[in-house]
Amino acid sequence: MAELLQYIATGITIGSVYALVALGFTLIYNCSGIVNFAQGEFVMIGGMVTVALTAYGLPLEAAAVGAVGVSIVVGIAIYILAVAPAGRASPVTVIIITIGVSIFLRGAAQVLFGKQFHGVKPFLSEQPVMILGAAVQSQAFLVIGGTAAASLLFWILLERTLIGKALMATAANRLAAQLVGINLRRVMLIAFGGSAAIGAIAGILVTPITLTSYDVGTMLALKGFAAAMLGGMGSPLGAMAGGLLLGLAEALSAGYLSSAYKDAIAFLATFAVLLLAPNGLLGRRSVNRV
Amino acid sequence: MLEVSGASGGYGPIQVIHDLSVSVDKAELVALVGSNGAGKTTLLRAISGLQPLTGGEIRLDGEPIGHLPAHLRVARGLAHVPEGRQVFGPLSVEDNLRLGAYLNRSDNVSRKRDRVFDLFPALAEKRRAAAGSLSGGQQQMLAIGRALMSSPRVLMLDEPSMGLAPNLVDTILDTVGQLARDGMAILLVEQNAVAALRIAARGYVIETGRITQADNSGALLRDERLRAAYLGE
Incomplete structure (x- = not known):
């Protein structure tokens, strides 16, 4: 029982990170049809910049804000320098561009921060909290709580503000969005900036647990993408659900089978779900009356 | 209010519209009729900024707007109800x-x-x-x-009657006519030429990307050749 609880806690924690990465994918995908494979690098930037700024003696809070800021700047720069110049190129072309951006960012991080792992101390205490025999790191609660807060904020932005509605309208119909006066360039800037902020928050929260290095983004992007597909590409709720499920599948298989297979199990589970439900668990089937 | 002169353009290397000129005045309803593929939708898309022109000029209230992105043309008072809603x-x-x-x-x-x-x-x-x-x-x-x-001061409608039951077509076209009487400049694109010309003051006939006739709608409705070609008689 304690064992199971332990695995579930781990699964939800790492699943939260996947969920945030998947949410970042969803935001950009919905507004542009582009899958931004540099999404994992935002998580790396969030962690790395926090590590670097605290090493310079900045308090943690300031370092975290700085890390989100740097990530947003990088996100916006990706749009302006790499994505926008591609103009009306097909989404596949732009996706390949984002893979190039991801490789570039990894290289830059390697030069700036080196190849070793970096960590920060847990924000609250290093003592784990005991719940029914399971030892849960205090940082895990921050990861889960932070993910919940970030996604709630995301939901409020989308559902309750005019600019959020403009994002949803662009996702639903880009042609009509232009015709009501929505500036597509501004929407894309918000999508890339927002997506970068979400990724950085994940990186800041999880770095005390998993550590970070220049190349953590690669696997996170794959897992986040799998989570987004699992939940149904384009659905924010699906992204959250997909991320948590993927994290749980991974933690449970690592615990009960072997940690050597955890990545394989997670991807196999995604593959199986997509065979049965090609639109993902919560994906909208494209039904529209004409 | 809206003046298009010498508009040419299309999709990539394929030129769809050639040297088109149309104008719509305040409180005027103007119909643009022609068969499928004649270039009507392409013209509206170019006017609202969804696709570029290769030549010609678009003016709203005398000011050129052809260089503006679509959202800024909306800000100037241009609205476009696109094909397929x-x-x-x-x-x-x-x-x-x-x-x-x-x-x-x-x-x-x-x-x-x-x-x-x-x-x-x-x-x-x-x-x-x-x-x-x-x-x-x-x-x-x-x-x-x-x-x-x-x-909007100028409203462009692309095939508003497409796929609708006849009584709904009447409701919608009546409303469009009312908007023009209330002062809006309206450019109405329709394959349903009779219905469009009945509510319009003037009409243009467009064939393979060129204006072939421009007259008041009464004259167009009486035109023998036009009746044979577009009005199904």
Whole structure:
């Protein structure tokens, strides 16, 4: 029982990170049809910049804000320098561009921060909290709580503000969005900036647990993408659900089978779900009356 | 109010419209009729900035707008109800209308929305429904209502009668006629040439990307050759 609880806690924690990465994918995908494979690098930037700024003696809070800021700047720069110049190129072309951006960012991080792992101390205490025999790191609660807060904020932005509605309208119909006066360039800037902020928050929260290095983004992007597909590409709720499920599948298989297979199990589970439900668990089937 | 002169353009290397000139005055309803593929939709898309022209000029109130991106043309008072309605399917009717006034920051949005509901009472009953779940006729009303939310001075409609039952066609065209009488400049693109010319003051006939006839609609409706070609007689 304690064992199971332990695995579930781990699964939800790492699943939260996947969920945030998947949410970042969803935001950009919905507004542009582009899958931004540099999404994992935002998580790396969030962690790395926090590590670097605290090493310079900045308090943690300031370092975290700085890390989100740097990530947003990088996100916006990706749009302006790499994505926008591609103009009306097909989404596949732009996706390949984002893979190039991801490789570039990894290289830059390697030069700036080196190849070793970096960590920060847990924000609250290093003592784990005991719940029914399971030892849960205090940082895990921050990861889960932070993910919940970030996604709630995301939901409020989308559902309750005019600019959020403009994002949803662009996702639903880009042609009509232009015709009501929505500036597509501004929407894309918000999508890339927002997506970068979400990724950085994940990186800041999880770095005390998993550590970070220049190349953590690669696997996170794959897992986040799998989570987004699992939940149904384009659905924010699906992204959250997909991320948590993927994290749980991974933690449970690592615990009960072997940690050597955890990545394989997670991807196999995604593959199986997509065979049965090609639109993902919560994906909208494209039904529209004409 | 709206003047297009010498417009040429198309999709990539394929030129669809050649040296087209049309104009619409304030409180005037002008019909643009022609068969499928004649270039009517391409012209409207070029006027609203969805695709570039390779030549020619577009003026609104005498000022050139051809260089502006689509959203800034909306800000100048141009609205375009595109072919196939193109409502925001997952969003509610109210949200669709709210987005129609996206550039309008003032607080009279709800008053404008009520006016749209007065014009199309069927929409008021469905205000919380997802736009994608509406019938074709209701979606057309919503597309027009959404365009009206920006308080346009020039309204362009692309095939508003397409796929609608005859009684709905009448309702929608009556409303369009009323908008013109209230002072709006309207450019109406229709394959249903008789219906369009009946409510229009003037009409242009467009064939393979060129204007072949321009006259007042009474004369066009009486034209033998036109009747044979487009009016199905």
